[in-house]
Amino acid sequence: MPFGTTHRICSRSQLRIRGGNRARIHFRNDQMPMGSERMEMRKRQMSVQQESAAGGTAPAQQSQPGQANPRASNACCFCWCCCCSCSWNEDRDDRNQKASYDVKEGTSDCEDCPVPTLEEVRSWAQSFDKLMCCPAGRNSFRQFLRTEFSEENMLFWLACDEFCKETNKSAVQEKARVIYEDYISILSPKEVSLDSRVREAINRNMQEPNLHTFDDAQLQIYTLMQRDSYPRYMNSPAYKNLLNTLSEQSPES
Secondary structure, three states: OOOOOOEEEEOOEEEEOOOOOOOEEEOOHHHOOHHHHHHHHHHHHHHHHHHHHHOOOOOOOOOOOOOOOOOOOOOOOOOOOOOOOOOHHHHHHHHHHHOOOOHHHHHOOOOOOOOOOHHHHHHHOOOHHHHHHOHHHHHHHHHHHHHOOOHHHHHHHHHHHHHOOOOOHHHHHHHHHHHHHHHHOOOOOOOOOOOHHHHHHHHHHOOOOOOOOOHHHHHHHHHHHHHHHHHHHHOOHHHHHHHHHHHHHOOOO
């Protein structure tokens, strides 16, 4: 075999052998493992969200001569070349402000509810259903989920619960689209964890959305919270401290 000849090993890599030099394997950007692509995409999304949040208070950075401005390229669709210039994030903010069940308005940080009684707090330990049926229970559980960085599960469930009550048929399609972009789309930082069967069903139903478009997804997230987060909440300092505080204030104690 001629000396210094380049050999192609496989379609995913190139092994270059020249003389006695050490072999090097080169991967192309579009052939990176899917896990790395997804992680990189989520990192870029979080970076865009953080820059947007800091944009109102932090002064704009001066771009140095001869150096490209990092904000000049819109990477909102996260293609590897970052050459697109769509306005997905800006349009999405406008749509979210119009949604009647939006987190900032409809559900806010806390639902309007009175302080729970000792009897109510004790009932939360009986079943997850009793916890979710109580507005104060949902508030407390939601604050716990926030500490575990899984608050999007409660936000999605609340959005679906409000969506099912919509009586205006003309608003169903718009609200379904907002829920999809907020919690189903892989581009969203608040994407919830759904299996492929449910996700594919939603994608089909989004062509003509109705009040039952997210029923399976809502049930799956409800079951996930019940099996995964609820037991940890019942053993958390947040629940125990609330229970102890109300016990000390109770006339029975």
